[in-house]
Amino acid sequence: MKYFSTRGEAPVLDFSDVLLQGLARDGGLYLPAEWPRFSAEKIASFAGKPYRDVAYEVIKPFVGGCIKDDVLRSMIAKAYAGFRHPAVTPLVQTGENEFVLELFHGPTLAFKDVAMQLLGLLMDHVLEERGLRATIVGATSGDTGGAAIDAFKGRARTDIFILFPDGRVSNVQRRQMTTQKEGNVHALALTGNFDDCQTIVKGMFNNFGFRDRVALSGVNSINWARILAQIVYYFVSGVALGAPHRPVSFTVPTGNFGDIFAGYAAMKMGLPVDTLVVATNVNDILARTLETGRYEMRGVSATTAPSMDIQISSNFERLLAEVYGHDGHTVRRLMNQLGQSGSFEIEAGPLAAIREKFAAGRCDDKQTAAVIANTLEEAGYLLDPHTAIGVHVARENASLNSPMIVLGTAHPAKFPDAVEAACGVRPELPDELKPMMEAEEQQEILPAEQSAVERFIETHARAVKSGV
């Protein structure tokens, strides 16, 4: 399998190189040259199989022989062995035709663990094979950071630097990043918002001198391997509810558009998907784009679902590449326009192609609180604010044509204040995570400036000190 950049000017790479690269050298994001297609019989055969077996079948064609089959199989088994639920990503029915796909049974209680636990093993394997070190950077609005730190802590071949917006993540999220004692972990609190952090990460990738000197690698969903691992649970849940014999729909609490793009990938691979519904909080650039065809940045507001306080949705670029027929020139033009003027227009044809499969809706803090309260009352089920946004928007888009699967992206105990304020119940952390709430915190507070972050990384990354 070969991968090309959405902007068409970076080298075409295989899976292992895409894994280590993160962002393409032309500023674009890597996409597979073709979508592997599964027949209906193949998809039907996933029914009743353990998660790890389906994961192996889905991931293998994208790896394209870069990793030996038995090694890949054992890495997948290891990645999911520590999840708190035997099904890894169980489904819970919350309404007549409504299901929550619980993606938060991994070590940091966020859907990010599903991809990150595997990414850590894959990267280690490739670095080991090549005798290299890497400097991992990531921007987080709360969840990616903790999940990445858990997956990479203590690893000999990587140092990890996570940039998060100071004061804009929940206490639990911050502590998951700042209480790690391993020497290869660095939590950097930036005086800005998530988009500032993400812009700095992309800026560091585009600074080739720095990028090569520190052997930069990324763990945000700009890294294709993140999306890849997330495709699996669309198949697992879809098949559990009747696919391929009947279509299913998904509502996805969305920020960086990575998770829902994985759903799009599953559909391209043959999963019968009726609708992919984008659910946003008041930072609703994606919902507005679907309504108007104009992608237009506005200021970011803080909400009770902080992980979705995002305006620049990186992976939307991947969808643009798809609907513009992989025309790198056009994607480059749109992205340049976004950089210069803060907006771009999607033409009628590509917009119609997006609207054919995607719908969208938004949910403000008041509506989020209401849905937490009424889902507890009516279904006896406690939602976190991000998943609640999904449930609210799913209900607006409900149809009897297909079961609606809402992606449950975080455990309510990550956001106890918001959940308690909404419904009076304060969700408890699992016992093994409780000590973190008393542990000493370690973080570096830096201005939201690329040069300051680069200086910090240059002085702390072992890849620079050791020269490999």
Ligand SMILES: Cc1ncc(COP(=O)(O)O)c(C=O)c1O
């Ligand atoms: C809890 C939670 N829900 C939803 C999202 C949005 O996911 P994505 O950025 O892949 O759209 C995030 C962060 O990305 C998150 O942490």
Ligand SMILES: N[C@@H](CCOP(=O)(O)O)C(=O)O
């Ligand atoms: N919501 C995310 C933001 C980063 O998204 P990613 O999927 O690109 O890593 C977070 O919680 O950090």
